[in-house]
Amino acid sequence: MSRSRSPARSAGQGSGPGDALETDEIRRLCEFLYRRTGMIFGESKRYYIERRIADRMAATGMRPFPTYFSYAQASESEVEYLINIFTVNETYFYREEDQLRCLGRSLLPNIVRGKKPGDLVRIWSVPCSTGEEPYSIAIWLLENWPMVDAYHIEIAGSDIDTRVLQKAVAGSYGERALSRLPPDVVERYFEQSRDGERRIIQDLRESVTFTPVNLVDKASIAAQGRFDVVFCRNVLIYFDNASRLLAANNLYDALHPGGYICLGHTESMSRISSRFRLCRYEDAIVYQRLEEGP
Numbered sequence: 001m002s003r004s005r006s007p008a009r010s011a012g013q014g015s016g017p018g019d020a021l022e023t024d025e026i027r028r029l030c031e032f033l034y035r036r037t038g039m040i041f042g043e044s045k046r047y048y049i050e051r052r053i054a055d056r057m058a059a060t061g062m063r064p065f066p067t068y069f070s071y072a073q074a075s076e077s078e079v080e081y082l083i084n085i086f087t088v089n090e091t092y093f094y095r096e097e098d099q100l101r102c103l104g105r106s107l108l109p110n111i112v113r114g115k116k117p118g119d120l121v122r123i124w125s126v127p128c129s130t131g132e133e134p135y136s137i138a139i140w141l142l143e144n145w146p147m148v149d150a151y152h153i154e155i156a157g158s159d160i161d162t163r164v165l166q167k168a169v170a171g172s173y174g175e176r177a178l179s180r181l182p183p184d185v186v187e188r189y190f191e192q193s194r195d196g197e198r199r200i201i202q203d204l205r206e207s208v209t210f211t212p213v214n215l216v217d218k219a220s221i222a223a224q225g226r227f228d229v230v231f232c233r234n235v236l237i238y239f240d241n242a243s244r245l246l247a248a249n250n251l252y253d254a255l256h257p258g259g260y261i262c263l264g265h266t267e268s269m270s271r272i273s274s275r276f277r278l279c280r281y282e283d284a285i286v287y288q289r290l291e292e293g294p
């Protein structure tokens with residue numbers, strides 16, 4: 001067991017001597033977070049982790065690390081805090097418009113073939129981070145899918161990070177998040193808010209629902225019911241193979257047979273599970289839940 005002390009001293013506000021973490025302490029913390037989230041934190045994150053934990057030990061007064069770690073393990077709200085500070089939440093509107101085009105041109109026409117006008121179509125963005133993805137789906141369909149009023153479209157967003165979900169519900173965004181949206185779309189779906197940001201108009205905000213969900217926790221996924229399309233983009237890259245398989249199996253159960261899953265650019269279901277069929281559409285590659293899995 002390595003006991004080398006990190007040369008990096010904590011520079012965080014309020015942290016001080018004695019807040020540096022041993023290699024073994026960082027490893028225990030990463031293992032704990034991995035078991036709770038599926039995410040792996042490599043050696044490259046070491047300085048970041050050490051700095052954030054030093055700040056947290058200072059803020060809670062729980063130090064040294066063994067004291068803090070026992071406290072964190074016994075407190076669900078502290079675990080939630082830890083998960084929230086270690087997630088990577090990068091996202092923006094119309095992040096991959098090709099996939100939205102694929103949704104409107106290929107996936108939804110296939111899905112509604114088996115439905116009657118007025119029937120429910122459920123679309124899930126998980127993880128949704130601060131909400132740009134589910135709101136993008138809603139806006140894109142309103143703008144581009146001629147059948148949008150013929151069906152009852154339900155769009156949901158979920159994430160493990162409760163802090164980003166609060167932002168998603170508030171629906172206020174800065175320039176950077178909006179930079180890919182055409183100006184006329186911004187005018188139609190956003191209002192100016194007092195802090196200089198743009199806020200999604202109330203009707204649209206209230207039409208998208210947000211719930212906390214952990215992709216590697218079967219029960220939390222099962223509680224959301226079944227969906228026709230799942231967007232699970234840019235999270236599997238943070239998982240190891242075991243977590244990817246767990247998430248894939250959970251999402252398989254969350255899809256109606258024949259339902260679709262859209263992954264991020266660099267992610268592939270074929271390398272994770274054989275329970276989905278790769279579908280190459282004109283606009284994007286997606287995966288379809290086989291009617292009956294192996």
Ligand SMILES: C[S@@+](CC[C@H](N)C(=O)[O-])C[C@H]1O[C@@H](n2cnc3c(N)ncnc32)[C@H](O)[C@@H]1O
Nearest residue numbers: 037087090091127129160161214215233234235
């Ligand atoms: C980079 S964002 C992706 C957001 C959006 N899908 C996109 O592509 O723009 C990754 C998100 O995954 C979430 N996340 C990490 N582990 C998770 C888990 N086990 N269950 C649910 N969400 C998770 C993080 O909180 C973060 O908001």
